[in-house]
Amino acid sequence: MKLIPKKWIPLLTTAAVFVFLFSAASMRFEGFASMYVVADLFSENAFLGITAIGMTLVILSGGIDLSVGSVIGFTSILVATLITDHQMSPVFVWSIALALGTVFGALMGALIHVYRLPAFLVTLGGLFLARGMAFYVKPEAVQIDHPVYDRLGDIAIPIGGGAELGIAPLIFLVLFMIALVVAHYTRFGRNVYAIGGDEESAVLMCLPVGRTKVCVYTINGFLSALAGITMTLYMDSGNPINATALELDAIAVVVIGGTLLTGGVGYIAGTMLGLLIYATIYQITFFASLRSSIATIAIGVLLLGFIVLQKMIHRD
Amino acid sequence: MTDHSVPSTTAEAIQPSEASNRISVIRLMGSRLVWPLVSLAVVLVFNAIFIPSFFAVEVRDGAFYGSLIDVLNRGSIGIILAMGMTLVIATGGVDLSVGSVMAISGAVAALILTETQLGMWAVLPCALLVAVLAGAMNGVLVAYLKIQPIIATLILMVSGRGIAKFITGEKIITIGDDSYNYFFDFIGKGHLFGLPFTVTIFLSLFVVTGLFVRMTSLGLFIESVGANETASRASGIADKWIKIAVYIFAAFCAVIAGLIDSSNINAADTMNAGVFTELDAIFAVVVGGTALTGGRFSLTGSLIGAVLLQTLMTTLYTYGVPSDVAPVPKAIVIVAVCLLQSQVFRTHVRRLFGKGAKR
Numbered sequence: 001m002k003l004i005p006k007k008w009i010p011l012l013t014t015a016a017v018f019v020f021l022f023s024a025a026s027m028r029f030e031g032f033a034s035m036y037v038v039a040d041l042f043s044e045n046a047f048l049g050i051t052a053i054g055m056t057l058v059i060l061s062g063g064i065d066l067s068v069g070s071v072i073g074f075t076s077i078l079v080a081t082l083i084t085d086h087q088m089s090p091v092f093v094w095s096i097a098l099a100l101g102t103v104f105g106a107l108m109g110a111l112i113h114v115y116r117l118p119a120f121l122v123t124l125g126g127l128f129l130a131r132g133m134a135f136y137v138k139p140e141a142v143q144i145d146h147p148v149y150d151r152l153g154d155i156a157i158p159i160g161g162g163a164e165l166g167i168a169p170l171i172f173l174v175l176f177m178i179a180l181v182v183a184h185y186t187r188f189g190r191n192v193y194a195i196g197g198d199e200e201s202a203v204l205m206c207l208p209v210g211r212t213k214v215c216v217y218t219i220n221g222f223l224s225a226l227a228g229i230t231m232t233l234y235m236d237s238g239n240p241i242n243a244t245a246l247e248l249d250a251i252a253v254v255v256i257g258g259t260l261l262t263g264g265v266g267y268i269a270g271t272m273l274g275l276l277i278y279a280t281i282y283q284i285t286f287f288a289s290l291r292s293s294i295a296t297i298a299i300g301v302l303l304l305g306f307i308v309l310q311k312m313i314h315r316d
Numbered sequence: 317m318t319d320h321s322v323p324s325t326t327a328e329a330i331q332p333s334e335a336s337n338r339i340s341v342i343r344l345m346g347s348r349l350v351w352p353l354v355s356l357a358v359v360l361v362f363n364a365i366f367i368p369s370f371f372a373v374e375v376r377d378g379a380f381y382g383s384l385i386d387v388l389n390r391g392s393i394g395i396i397l398a399m400g401m402t403l404v405i406a407t408g409g410v411d412l413s414v415g416s417v418m419a420i421s422g423a424v425a426a427l428i429l430t431e432t433q434l435g436m437w438a439v440l441p442c443a444l445l446v447a448v449l450a451g452a453m454n455g456v457l458v459a460y461l462k463i464q465p466i467i468a469t470l471i472l473m474v475s476g477r478g479i480a481k482f483i484t485g486e487k488i489i490t491i492g493d494d495s496y497n498y499f500f501d502f503i504g505k506g507h508l509f510g511l512p513f514t515v516t517i518f519l520s521l522f523v524v525t526g527l528f529v530r531m532t533s534l535g536l537f538i539e540s541v542g543a544n545e546t547a548s549r550a551s552g553i554a555d556k557w558i559k560i561a562v563y564i565f566a567a568f569c570a571v572i573a574g575l576i577d578s579s580n581i582n583a584a585d586t587m588n589a590g591v592f593t594e595l596d597a598i599f600a601v602v603v604g605g606t607a608l609t610g611g612r613f614s615l616t617g618s619l620i621g622a623v624l625l626q627t628l629m630t631t632l633y634t635y636g637v638p639s640d641v642a643p644v645p646k647a648i649v650i651v652a653v654c655l656l657q658s659q660v661f662r663t664h665v666r667r668l669f670g671k672g673a674k675r
Binding site: 064111114115116117118120121122124125126127128129131132133135136139240245248249251252255261262291292293294295296297299300301303304307308311 | 410457461462463464466467468470471472473474475476477478479481482485486591595598602608638640641642643644646647648650651654655658659660661
């Protein structure tokens with residue numbers, strides 16, 4: 001036990017689970033170990049990955065955000081409606097959507113910090129509000145047909161083996177790199193860890209607790225809006241019911257990635273591994289032509305396993 | 317405006333800071349029900365003025381029909397879930413899995429009715445088993461592994477819907493003519509004493525639960541565990557068993573709600589059954605004056621909270637607000653209730669009014 005630092009155990013377990021799942025699936029199914037599948041892992045879950053990065057920061061700071069799925073749905077329908085029905089330029093629409101998401105996140109953060117309201121309840125209100133607003137914008141799916149979307153849809157970076165990464169996974173990977181640096185090499189990142197570890201101590205250390213907490217929710221709001229935009233890029237449409245209950249998947253990915261739900265312990269890289277496990281499980285059910293409900297149950301069991309594991313490790 | 321009256325009330329009720337107000341605070345604490353009741357009355361008066369048909373009740377085939385009856389009928393699921401949620405929240409916990417447990421119970425019932433000839437005699441014990449298993453899992457995770465309730469019940473919330481879909485084979489199982497069961501049909505659509513049978517279900521659940529927690533010391537134990545777990549254990553209360561029991565009770569309520577829901581639509585729709593109902597139940601409990609931090613609880617308050625929520629929703633639908641957009645006012649009410657319960661917010665408001673007075 002002494003050889004491996006205790007805090008790395010969840011991360012290493014996650015990595016081991018991923019390697020095991022992927023190699024087992026590769027042996028079992030012909031054609032699983034290909035770059036096509038790897039590209040799929042990223043493409044199909046790019047928006048989940050983007051919002052999971054934000055969720056990691058929120059959970060690291062000791063909070064929780066249940067509103068992300070609804071914000072993604074709201075953004076996707078808002079962007080689609082403004083571009084298709086109101087002929088606005090995509091770049092302008094994206095800035096509106098990102099601004100709205102950011103302000104929304106900041107407002108929730110302010111309510112949570114200034115009025116000491118439970119994050120769970122405030123973001124629950126956010127969940128209802130954003131989902132209702134999404135249906136207010138437009139109650140049905142809207143197709144996007146715009147030259148900018150066509151051009152962005154043509155982007156494809158070859159990653160070898162004939163597989164290519166589209167625009168959505170590229171956005172996710174770039175954000176992942178930025179998040180790695182921000183979380184582990186900046187003052188802000190250290191503050192987030194400190195607050196999640198022990199908020200009172202953080203106050204006593206004169207860290208800007210309020211600013212950091214509000215910032216974390218603001219960033220998460222921004223990332224949710226960005227995930228919604230990425231979703232429109234991937235699907236070429238917007239739908240008010242998009243990403244329903246995605247917040248649960250995002251939390252599951254973060255926890256499977258080894259981040260402690262009480263805050264203060266975890267890694268952005270772990271979230272990447274959690275996302276890969278999540279995506280691999282869905283790929284396996286697809287390859288084995290199993291029902292997707294099996295995948296949901298498997299993720300629930302993994303979630304249980306990791307939460308219990310965390311409890312064992314941090315018992316003292 | 318209804319929204320505001322709710323919170324201000326709760327807000328005042330929980331304000332312990334000023335000694336001079338102590339007596340009035342105690343009086344308010346004793347009658348926490350006044351505020352949810354007042355807000356319910358405000359909504360009803362509003363409806364009486366602007367939607368006269370709201371209070372119209374007609375008798376057909378010996379049963380009552382009308383908007384008011386409709387509120388009670390549709391609200392029954394929310395009320396039943398709120399009963400279970402009240403006790404869970406009183407122990408300082410929360411149960412997010414009730415919606416998924418609803419879906420499982422509906423799926424199990426539909427499967428038994430369509431695939432076997434066993435009828436209700438098999439449905440009820442199986443539903444009970446679902447409740448015990450689901451509740452015990454939540455309870456053990458919270459009580460023995462000391463996992464935060466939000467997270468512990470999140471596991472079942474995520475996987476429970478998967479389990480329900482697995483049971484039904486990911487399709488909607490319709491309980492058609494060949495699998496028609498009189499008793500099952502009666503649960504969601506029958507009438508007793510001229511009222512929908514669902515009213516009898518929630519009223520008896522409310523009365524039995526109320527009597528059980530108040531006539532025995534169980535209610536006191538639950539409040540004690542919620543107020544101070546360590547002290548409760550030190551004074552000999554089996555805190556772990558109390559917690560497991562309340563989670564099983566919440567799952568039991570969810571199972572009943574699930575049976576009502578699937579009986580209502582004659583099918584098990586695992587995609588939509590009970591989605592977001594956990595949030596409605598939490599909302600009803602908070603509006604009813606039970607604090608999320610645990611401790612003192614009021615079943616009557618939660619009952620009124622749930623009725624208030626359903627009345628609000630029915631009012632909005634009457635005004636032609638699409639059911640998909642209705643979460644917006646719900647969200648505003650939630651945040652307003654939270655704000656008015658917040659100590660900091662009340663201090664801010666008081667300071668604001670104080671300044672106004674000086675000017």
